[in-house]
Amino acid sequence: EVQLVESGGGLVQPGWSLRLSCAASGLTVSRSFMSWVRQAPGRGLEWVSMIYSDDSGGTIHYRDSVKGRFTISRDNSRNTLYLQMNSLRTDDTAVYYCARWTGTDYDCWGQGSLVTVSS
């Protein structure tokens, strides 16, 4: 059974940093396309970042609003995906989900990790 478990969320002040983790089981992160998708309170879904599988070159994409501030990465030995978030802003407040991209859809999602940016 595939399982994704996020951790690392919390309450931080604007300008601070936070690192989210997504521990995977039942799938190999290095051989998967993985994304972070977020959902602001009471709002819809918003794609944040994607990292391609190793054998597809590990290409990385970010949405414009997080470029230069967020970094997606993975630790293959831990089978874990990360999202390093720097210079956080109040509009980054959201539940952050990690999800596996199949090439056509997101077929597996974690339970989400809440990030609150507030002074």
Added chain:
Amino acid sequence: EIVLTQSPATLSLSPGERATLSCRASQSISNYLAWYQQKPGQAPRLLISDASNRATGIPGRFSGSGSGTDFTLTISSLEPEDFAVYYCQQRSTWPQTFGQGTKLEIK
């Protein structure tokens, strides 16, 4: 950025009725559209990929159609567990985008 507009924002129906949800893209996305269901406090769940392909384990009452700019998710006969928020998502052009959602509520 491709904008996906879902309508209606809220749909009030009774169990057993037919639900028709719409997703319109701001430009053609071929059939590169997926549908997800989300219940309160839960992660989204994949329903449909490539506009009309049901995901594994999804009941046959869910069906998707459309191509280009206009897409439809149909639930043929609503079950109590179908009341949730539904999102469409396109993969035609970066960045991937989602619609704002349609809330399907019990009438």
